[in-house]
Amino acid sequence: MKLLVILSFFGITAMADTYQYTIEGMSCSGCKNMIKSAVCGLPGIKSCEVEIGSMKLISEDGKTLDQAAITKALDELNKKNKEDYKIAKATKVDEAKPTTAKHADHK
Numbered sequence: 001m002k003l004l005v006i007l008s009f010f011g012i013t014a015m016a017d018t019y020q021y022t023i024e025g026m027s028c029s030g031c032k033n034m035i036k037s038a039v040c041g042l043p044g045i046k047s048c049e050v051e052i053g054s055m056k057l058i059s060e061d062g063k064t065l066d067q068a069a070i071t072k073a074l075d076e077l078n079k080k081n082k083e084d085y086k087i088a089k090a091t092k093v094d095e096a097k098p099t100t101a102k103h104a105d106h107k
């Protein structure tokens with residue numbers, strides 16, 4: 001919270017934390033729905049897209065994704081449903097930087 005105030009003070013827009021995950025053990029839309037209900041409701045997540053074998057999460061502005069909570073949610077889901085979902089890869093996605101407008105060559 002303090003950090004957010006400082007960032008706003010300096011006029012820096014607080015950015016969201018975006019991650020793309022590769023998930024092993026998913027094979028159908030049932031898996032997709034289970035992971036969705038286990039992960040998408042976690043606090044601090046603004047956008048949650050789950051596909052078979054992957055998911056993309058975006059935090060609320062100025063917050064970071066709680067990776068431990070996400071892993072824990074999957075672990076609990078595995079235990080409850082005897083599944084074996086596992087995050088094989090987590091890649092931080094850089095926010096699209098504002099593209100400097102390139103002037104088209106008018107000839």
Ligand SMILES: [Cu+2]
Pocket residue numbers: 026027028029030031032
């Ligand atoms: Cu399935």
